[in-house]
Amino acid sequence: MKSLYGDYSAKGVKFVFINSNKTEDGTAVKAHAATNGFQFAVYKDPGNIVADVFGAEKTPEAYVVKAGKIVYHGRIDDAQKGPIKSHTLRDALDAVLDGGTPQPAETNAFGCTIKKVS
């Protein structure tokens, strides 16, 4: 997240980081951001309203929006913590910045379900 933000903010991409887990309150989110040295804001989504609008169901889950339209939805990359072989979100952002369309526009990955209010 940090390297993506650093590399692509400079190219004009606006990032919005959102935490929708009901089990993590604002204080916990703030502490996590401080511990990890995030240089960007992380928004809290009480009641998982934003997650529901997007249809997000797990973390992490990325959406690339261009002119109000979702052009990419899916994983950040193909690694949980090992070496990254496929920089899927970077490829999607590069495609959009080049005026094209991400291929694939939809990807899957293992992730933990967002703990939502019932």
Added chain:
Amino acid sequence: VNTPSIRRGLLLTLMLATTAAGADPGPLHDYNIEQHGKLLKQHAGQVVLVNFWATWCAPCREEMPLLVAMEKKLRAEGLRIVTVSADEIEDKAQALEFLTAMGVAAPVYIKNVEDDDAFIESIDPEWSGALPALYLYGRDGKLARSWVGETKMAELEAAIRELL
């Protein structure tokens, strides 16, 4: 001091402790697209619940003891629960340690695939890979129902009993 007697006592205590902790999961086998098909054939005639989980997934860890209890309750009637860890293969030892602590019965698996996306798609084209995920197969090996995320155990048990 009667040493053999103490040894027997210790052995008995150890055996009781092992029984209380639950079953031995045995080795953690590799799981891939082909293995999923083989597994359903191997368990033909039984109701199979495949549980996809990971050590880094808190709801997965919370759900595991409930699934262990479910299998103990319904095993004699023909239920088999098969767990498949979505951890990286490098975290195999960590996954097995958790399964052992939970007393999960064999067989236990860990996904070992080149392409997670293709693996997820092969299990269920509608699945995004969100964990925990439960896939319930009938005695005929056909998918009956699936759940993603926190699952109500009463609802799960009712669905299993319909197939038993």
